[in-house]
Each structure stands twice: as structure tokens, then as C-alpha cells.
Amino acid sequence: MSRPLAVLRPALGFPAPIQASLSNGCPITLLPLADASVVCMEFWCRAGSLEELPGESGLAHFLEHMVFKGSEGLGPGAFDLKIESLGGYSNAATGFDEVHYHLLLPPEGLGLACELLPRLVLQPSLEPAAFQLERQVVLEELAQSEDQPEELAFQHLLSQACGSHGYGRPILGLKPDLLAHTPHSMAAFQQRNYRSDRCAVAVGGNFDPALLLAQLEAGPIARLGRAERDSHRGTINFQAGHQQLVLPRLESARLLMAWPCPAAGALDALMGHELWATLLAEGRRSRLVEELRENLQLVETIDLDIHPLEEGSLAILEATTEPENLPRVIKAVQQVLQGVQGGISAQELDRAKRLLGHGHSFGLEATSQVTHQLAQATLQGRLLDLDAPLHRLENWDLQRLQALAPVWDPAHACILEVLPA
Amino acid sequence: MNQLVCLPQPGAQILAARLVVPLGSHLDPPGRAGQQQLLAGVLTRGCGSLDAEAFADLVEGLGANLRCEAGDDLLVVALKCARADASTLLPLLLQMLEQPQCASSQVGLERDLNLQALQRLQEDPFHLCHEQLRQQLFGNGPYGHDPLGLAPQLASIKPDQLKQAALHLPQACAQLVVAGDPEASLLERCQARFGQWSAAAMPEQSVAPNPARSLALLAADTEQAVLMLGFRTVGLAHGDALPLRLLQVHLGVGMSSRLFQVMREELGLAYDVGTDLPARRRDSPFVWHLSTGAERLPEAMDALYGEWQALHQAPLAEAALALAKAKLRGQEALGRETGSQRADRLALLLSHGLPADHNERALERLASIGPEQVQAVAQRWLLEPSLSVCGPASALVKAQKRWDQCWVQAPAPVL
Numbered sequence: 022m023s024r025p026l027a028v029l030r031p032a033l034g035f036p037a038p039i040q041a042s043l044s045n046g047c048p049i050t051l052l053p054l055a056d057a058s059v060v061c062m063e064f065w066c067r068a069g070s071l072e073e074l075p076g077e078s079g080l081a082h083f084l085e086h087m088v089f090k091g092s093e094g095l096g097p098g099a100f101d102l103k104i105e106s107l108g109g110y111s112n113a114a115t116g117f118d119e120v121h122y123h124l125l126l127p128p129e130g131l132g133l134a135c136e137l138l139p140r141l142v143l144q145p146s147l148e149p150a151a152f153q154l155e156r157q158v159v160l161e162e163l164a165q166s167e168d169q170p171e172e173l174a175f176q177h178l179l180s181q182a183c184g185s186h187g188y189g190r191p192i193l194g195l196k197p198d199l200l201a202h203t204p205h206s207m208a209a210f211q212q213r214n215y216r217s218d219r220c221a222v223a224v225g226g227n228f229d230p231a232l233l234l235a236q237l238e239a240g241p242i243a244r245l246g247r248a249e250r251d252s253h254r255g256t257i258n259f260q261a262g263h264q265q266l267v268l269p270r271l272e273s274a275r276l277l278m279a280w281p282c283p284a285a286g287a288l289d290a291l292m293g294h295e296l297w298a299t300l301l302a303e304g305r306r307s308r309l310v311e312e313l314r315e316n317l318q319l320v321e322t323i324d325l326d327i328h329p330l331e332e333g334s335l336a337i338l339e340a341t342t343e344p345e346n347l348p349r350v351i352k353a354v355q356q357v358l359q360g361v362q363g364g365i366s367a368q369e370l371d372r373a374k375r376l377l378g379h380g381h382s383f384g385l386e387a388t389s390q391v392t393h394q395l396a397q398a399t400l401q402g403r404l405l406d407l408d409a410p411l412h413r414l415e416n417w418d419l420q421r422l423q424a425l426a427p428v429w430d431p432a433h434a435c436i437l438e439v440l441p442a
Numbered sequence: 443m444n445q446l447v448c449l450p451q452p453g454a455q456i457l458a459a460r461l462v463v464p465l466g467s468h469l470d471p472p473g474r475a476g477q478q479q480l481l482a483g484v485l486t487r488g489c490g491s492l493d494a495e496a497f498a499d500l501v502e503g504l505g506a507n508l509r510c511e512a513g514d515d516l517l518v519v520a521l522k523c524a525r526a527d528a529s530t531l532l533p534l535l536l537q538m539l540e541q542p543q544c545a546s547s548q549v550g551l552e553r554d555l556n557l558q559a560l561q562r563l564q565e566d567p568f569h570l571c572h573e574q575l576r577q578q579l580f581g582n583g584p585y586g587h588d589p590l591g592l593a594p595q596l597a598s599i600k601p602d603q604l605k606q607a608a609l610h611l612p613q614a615c616a617q618l619v620v621a622g623d624p625e626a627s628l629l630e631r632c633q634a635r636f637g638q639w640s641a642a643a644m645p646e647q648s649v650a651p652n653p654a655r656s657l658a659l660l661a662a663d664t665e666q667a668v669l670m671l672g673f674r675t676v677g678l679a680h681g682d683a684l685p686l687r688l689l690q691v692h693l694g695v696g697m698s699s700r701l702f703q704v705m706r707e708e709l710g711l712a713y714d715v716g717t718d719l720p721a722r723r724r725d726s727p728f729v730w731h732l733s734t735g736a737e738r739l740p741e742a743m744d745a746l747y748g749e750w751q752a753l754h755q756a757p758l759a760e761a762a763l764a765l766a767k768a769k770l771r772g773q774e775a776l777g778r779e780t781g782s783q784r785a786d787r788l789a790l791l792l793s794h795g796l797p798a799d800h801n802e803r804a805l806e807r808l809a810s811i812g813p814e815q816v817q818a819v820a821q822r823w824l825l826e827p828s829l830s831v832c833g834p835a836s837a838l839v840k841a842q843k844r845w846d847q848c849w850v851q852a853p854a855p856v857l
Contacts, residue, residue, distance in 0.1 A: 033455075034453070034454075034455065057779075058775055058778075058779060059775065059776055059779060089697065097707065098697065098698065098703065098707060101696065101697035101698045102698045102765070105696045105697070105698045105765065105768070105769050105772070106698075106764075106765055106768050107768065107772070108768050108769060108771050108772020108773075108775060108776075109772060110696065110772065110776060111697070125776055126772070127772065127775055154707075154710040155710070156710075157710030157711075158706055158710050158712070158713050159713070160735075161666070161710075161711070161712055161713040161733070161734060161735060162713035162714075164665040164666045164735060165666055165713055165714060165733050167665060168567055168664040168665055168666055168733075169565070169566065170565050171565065269663060270565055270662070270663060270664070271565060272561050272562055272564045272565050273558060273561055273562045273565075303502075304498060304502040305494070305495075305498035305502065306495070306498050306499055306502050306503075314555070315494075315551070318551060318554065321555055321558035321559060321562065341558070341562055343558070368503075371503075372502055372503050372505075374505075375503065375504065375505030376502060376505045377505075378505060379505035379506070379507075379523075379524060380505070382455070382456060382524075383456060383507065383522055386456065386779075386780040386781065386782070387779045387780050388779060389779075
């Protein structure tokens with residue numbers, strides 16, 4: 022692989038992460054921490070739900086379940102049993118852009134983890150009987166999520182905002198598709214996406230880097246070939262608009278608003294949006310919380326979160342209110358967003374920078390947290406010093422941030438009013 | 443006796459602190475369910491000369507995280523901040539409990555927010571099922587309601603009542619645990635002030651009698667049915683707490699656990715299945731939970747019944763017990779990585795009057811616990827099941843039938 026590796030520095034009390042790659046180019050990032058009491062290993066792959074072709078919805082997530090049903094010579098549950106017998110813990114998660122597998126265990130377990138996890142992830146058995154049974158489990162997971170009206174509302178907003186783009190489709194999949202999947206179709210998805218140029222590994226904790234690299238090189242990750250074609254890099258065709266949704270079993274009304282934001286790779290631009298979201302809705306002195314919850318007392322909660330995504334991030338506002346107050350909430354949000362067009366203060370910017378900067382440092386306290394960040398950055402080819410976000414914050418002054426204000430015009434937003442039936 | 447303990451992390455740029463008083467929601471007076479959580483929320487709305495706005499300005503302006511919550515047993519103030527800001531914020535934690543403003547307007551706002559949160563929680567079938575189980579296990583006594591309270595009672599709490607409750611905050615049995623690298627002089631100043639605390643304890647509420655075996659059904663128009671099987675067990679300091687913890691880990695922690703293996707891996711009944719055993723001062727509830735398609739509710743009940751019976755009828759296999767011990771040791775190691783985690787667990791132990799090395803001692807005792815002892819503990823504490831089910835009305839009819847057919851008859855306690 023020809024990608025030049027940036028020279029990394031020690032930062033925030035951590036040593037410089039070691040960058041390496043296996044003989045087939047698969048990137049590995051290691052963070053040896055001599056006094057850590059645990060080791061964390063993360064395997065990431067660009068095989069999220071975005072990679073699903075028509076009819077494949079839910080396959081990325083279903084495959085993540087099937088991985089734990091065993092591999093050759095490793096029966097269903099055998100992996101969990103071995104890891105948990107060591108006092109370790111494993112988990113996995115499927116997103117739109119990526120899937121990742123996570124292990125946290127005492128240092129003496131790393132050798133075994135390093136032998137078993139790549140086999141499990143890259144050579145799943147996909148036995149028909151286990152496949153049928155696990156489909157039931159996935160269908161129960163879907164039913165459980167659909168019994169939460171808040172989840173339904175959120176999914177509705179995404180499909181309204183993102184239209185036919187993959188981000189508008191539920192990660193858990195559509196029921197008819199789930200019922201039609203076969204071990205064969207899953208294997209095809211697996212072989213198409215779990216490739217050397219679409220995977221990354223990061224390990225943090227107390228271990229010997231040379232030994233670990235040798236072990237990974239001897240395993241199945243190093244034998245992966247490259248993907249047959251590049252992953253598509255499209256963008257969301259964001260759809261602004263205003264809709265209503267009526268849901269049974271909803272008790273409080275919701276106002277959901279989404280705005281398009283720069284893609285996850287546009288680090289600097291996205292930081293500007295993060296600052297705005299903090300200034301608008303983080304803490305009691307933020308504009309929206311202060312006005313809607315503290316002064317007008319119209320909402321129970323109001324949040325504004327940036328969801329970084331590879332093909333176009335989203336800023337999503339969610340407010341909880343009494344149904345009869347919903348029209349007033351919409352109006353008040355509009356007024357606050359118009360108000361900030363007139364200017365923000367130096368004090369507000371300073372407060373937002375501190376909240377974001379400390380939030381970043383606070384979020385790297387545990388070995389698993391820092392390993393998680395390193396693994397994702399490695400996969401997406403943007404591994405930087407751990408304190409890089411703090412430097413990026415300094416790029417933003419009042420004038421530059423103020424110029425971004427028009428982004429929050431409600432006319433650019435996708436708005437969903439959600440009301441109880 | 444008040445204690446200020448520092449868990450030193452030389453050079454750490456982050457400081458975590460926990461200030462804990464034994465004033466959780468178990469002390470909510472009759473007719474005022476939700477009082478202690480309301481009080482906890484109001485503590486972040488002004489103290490000393492700082493009104494709500496100035497308080498938020500100070501804390502958020504320093505980019506700090508500050509939470510204040512009442513759990514079942516404890517009222518906890520949790521802080522995470524930059525090391526340099528500790529000299530401002532640690533004294534502020536003490537002042538929150540010494541001189542809370544409890545302004546009427548802020549009490550009213552916080553009360554309305556809690557009422558709305560209670561209403562929103564009604565959307566969650568797991569919450570509904572759990573609240574029903576609390577009633578079964580604890581009636582109207584301590585632990586019988588969520589710390590947020592019960593809507594009609596919460597709505598009736600007056601600012602003056604909250605001010606009275608606030609007088610109990612600077613207690614002589616408060617604990618302050620700090621993890622990080624604070625200046626020694628700062629700790630000395632805090633200790634001098636903290637040592638003066640001497641407020642009277644709040645009156646204990648009477649405990650509901652032991653629950654009888656019961657089934658409770660709640661109709662909801664959902665796809666799945668949520669099942670929670672609960673038992674009232676012992677407090678953290680009780681000799682049976684450790685074998686019970688082993689049972690909980692065996693049944694419901696991790697993918698190798700018994701309930702996960704049976705309910706999910708063998709039967710494909712559920713996605714989410716597990717067990718909870720929150721560490722309480724007394725009567726910790728041991729809860730087994732899962733949610734399954736409504737049409738499979740009777741099958742899930744049968745499977746739960748089988749697992750409950752099995753614990754009574756035979757000792758655990760040696761291998762299963764060894765696995766549970768390994769998982770418990772692992773949990774201990776993985777759960778004390780960060781300063782916040784270590785401060786949390788130490789504050790909890792000290793608040794319950796346990797020694798700081800309680801967990802290490804427990805791990806040493808693990809080796810001597812055999813399958814027969816675990817079985818005896820199951821026979822002692824898992825005798826009378828309370829089953830709470832929330833789901834579609836048609837499924838509930840079948841649940842009642844299943845209960846009448848087999849759950850009503852006791853498992854012959856093997857004594």
C-alpha cells in the first residue's frame with residue numbers, strides 16, 4: 022500500500038501510536054501502554070449497511086451476528102466461552118459505514134484473541150441451521166426496536182431526509198429482505214466486502230508490538246486480497262421538507278430536524294458544525310436549551326447532535342414536548358436559529374470550545390475508548406495525533422464561525438413533527 | 443464519619459470526583475415519591491450566592507461535566523473536570539450540599555421536567571414491565587418506585603418541603619472520593635470544611651413485607667412481550683451477596699451465560715436477554731429479563747421456569763461455576779480502568795459501610811465457594827418468584843393460563 026504514513030507524536034499523556042501494515046497492505050495501529058491493566062483489540066471493516074445492494078438490506082448486521090456462530094474448528098459459542106473464561110468481553114456493532122468487532126481482556130489473553138478473532142470474523146461457518154435460528158434472533162431485535170416509538174420516529178426522519186440513499190434504510194434491514202436472505206447471499210456479501218483494503222486493526226494496552234504483528238501476519242487477515250472494485254463514494258441527496266407522523270404508543274410529541282453537514286473526512290469543516298451544535302444545544306447556557314427549556318419551559322429535552330458519516334454527515338435536533346406545545350416549539354426553534362444569524366459572543370465561542378475540547382480529552386480515558394478512535398481513523402485513512410481535534414478547534418474564530426450561521430436556516434432542514442395517535 | 447479519600451494518579455490532567463450521601467429515593471416520605479431525585483436535580487440549580495444561571499455559567503464555562511442524581515440508596519454528585527479547575531469545582535460540590543438555593547421557580551421547573559420524563563418513559567415497554575415488578579417486590583415501601591417518582595405524588599411536592607429535605611444534605615456520613623492529581627492544600631481545605639458536616643439523618647421508611655409469589659400483567663399494544671422474573675434478595679454486606687453475584691453472572695452476564703445460551707442460542711426466542719442484581723444496602727432485587735415475540739410468550743415462560751427449577755434441583759456443574767468465577771474476576775478488572783470508575787466503586791463501598799478493599803476480599807473468598815453453597819443460596823433467596831409481563835392482551839391471557847398450570851405450585855424446596 023502506498024499511502025504515506027504521517028509521523029505521529031505522543032499526545033494527551035499517550036505515547037505515539039505505532040503504524041504498521043501487513044504484507045497485503047492491511048493497516049494496523051498499535052498503542053502500547055505499559056501500565057494498562059487491560060488490552061483492547063478492535064477489527065474494523067468498511068462493510069456497513071451502506072454496502073448492501075438492492076434486496077440485501079440487513080445483511081451487514083445479520084452477518085455480524087453470524088460471525089459469533091462459529092468458524093471452522095470453532096463451534097457456535099466456542100469463541101465467547103474461551104474469551105469469557107479468561108475474564109474478557111467481546112462485542113460488535115454495525116453502522117452505516119462500518120462494522121466493528123471489539124475485544125477487551127486481561128493482557129495474558131491477547132495471544133488467544135489474536136489467533137481466534139481474525140478466524141471468527143473472516144471465516145464464518147454460516148451453517149444453515151444456525152443461520153435459520155439466528156434469523157429469528159435478528160427478527161426479535163427488529164421487533165424490539167419497533168416497539169420503541171422513538172426509534173420509529175428517528176428511522177422515519179432518516180428515510181425522509183436521505184431518500185433512496187443507504188443512510189435512509191434501517192441498518193437492521195427490511196423484514197421481507199431478512200426473510201429472503203440465505204447463507205449463500207451472505208457469503209457473497211462477506212467475500213465482496215471483507216477485503217484487505219477495507220479492513221483495519223487497532224490494539225491498545227500492555228503487549229509486545231513485534232510479537233503481535235508477527236501473529237497477525239501469520240493469520241487470515243494477511244491472506245485477504247484486495248476488493249474487486251472500489252467502494253462507491255457517493256453523497257446524500259439531502260431532501261429538505263416538512264412532514265407529520267402519527268405514532269401509536271407515543272406519550273410525548275417530538276420535533277425532529279435534520280440538516281446536511283460535511284462528510285466525516287472533512288475534519289475541519291465538521292469541527293465548525295460541532296462548535297455550532299455545542300453552542301446551540303449543549304448545556305443550560307446554550308441558546309436552544311436556555312430559551313426553550315429554561316425560559317419558555319416548552320420542552321423536556323432538546324438535543325442537537327452531529328452524526329459523522331462518510332458520504333455526508335447529518336446534524337439532528339430532537340425536542341420532546343407536550344403535543345399541544347409542538348407548534349410553539351417549532352416557532353421558538355426558528356426564532357433562536359434566526360437570532361444567531363445576528364451574531365454570537367466571544368464568551369459563547371469560548372464556552373463551546375472548552376466543552377468540546379474537554380469532551381474529547383474526557384472521552385479518551387479508557388483503553389477501549391482510545392483504541393476505538395484509533396481503529397476507526399486507521400480504517401478511514403485519517404489517523405492523526407490524538408490531540409489533533411484540540412488544534413482544529415483553534416482554527417475557528419468568531420468571524421469564521423459566524424459565516425457558517427446560514428447553515429442552520431430551518432428552510433434547509435428536513436423537519437418531522439411526531440404526534441401521539 | 444465523613445471521609446475524603448484521594449485515589450492518586452500522578453500527572454493526570456483529568457480529575458474525577460464523587461460526593462455521596464445516603465439519601466436516595468428509599469427515603470422518599472410516604473406520598474412524596476420522587477422527592478429525593480427532585481432534590482438532586484435542584485442542587486444543580488443554584489447554591490450560595492450563585493443562582494441557576496450563574497451556576498451553569500461557571501460549570502459549563504469551564505467545560506466540566508457535573509451530574510447530580512438520586513439512586514435507590516444514594517444521592518450522588520459526579521464531577522469530571524480539568525485538573526486546573528478542581529480548585530474552583532471541588533469546593534463548589536461541597537457548597538451544593540451545604541447551601542443549596544432551592545429557589546421556588548427552579549423547583550417548579552425541575553419538577554415539571556421530571557413529570558414529563560415520567561410520561562415519556564411510559565413509551566418504553568421495558569420500563570413499564572420493570573416498574574410493575576418493583577411494585578410486586580417492594581409494594582409502596584422503599585425501592586417500590588423509580589427514583590423519578592410517581593406522577594401524582596411528585597406533582598404535589600412543594601418547594602418548602604424540598605427545602606426541609608435539603609437540611610439533611612451535609613451529613614456526617616458523606617463520602618468524597620477524588621481520583622486524579624489534586625493539590626494537597628486543596629484536599630486539606632475540603633477536608634476541614636467537610637469535617638464540620640453534622641446534619642441529622644432522615645427518618646427511615648418502613649420496609650414492605652416479603653413479597654408473595656405473584657404474576658402481574660400489563661397490556662400494551664406491542665409486537666413483543668417483555669418478561670421480568672424477580673426475587674428480593676440481600677444487601678451488599680450480607681454473606682450471601684457473593685454467591686448470589688455468582689449466580690447472576692452465571693445466568694445472565696456475557697454470551698456464554700446460561701440464559702443467553704438457552705433463550706437466544708438454542709431457542710432463538712430473544713435478542714436481549716440477561717440478569718441484573720444492583721448492589722443495594724438491603725433487599726437487592728435479582729431480575730431475569732427478556733423480550734420475545736408475543737406468540738412465543740408461553741414458550742419463554744416455560745424456559746424461564748425450567749431454568750429457575752434447575753437452580754433448586756441440582757448444584758451447578760463445576761465448569762459452570764469456574765466460568766462464573768472467571769467472569770466475575772474479569773468484570774472486576776475491566777471495571778476499574780478509569781478514575782471515574784474507581785471513584786464510583788469506592789464511594790459506593792464506603793457509603794455502605796464496607797472497607798475499601800471489600801471487592802479484593804470478595805475475590806479471595808471466591809475460591810472457597812463450592813456448587814453446594816451456591817445451590818443453598820438459590821434455595822434460600824430464589825424461592826418466591828414475582829413475574830411481570832408487559833405485552834399484547836391476547837398473549838397475556840395465555841401467560842395467566844401458563845402461570846396457573848405450573849408456576850403456582852412451588853418447586854418442592856430441596857432442604
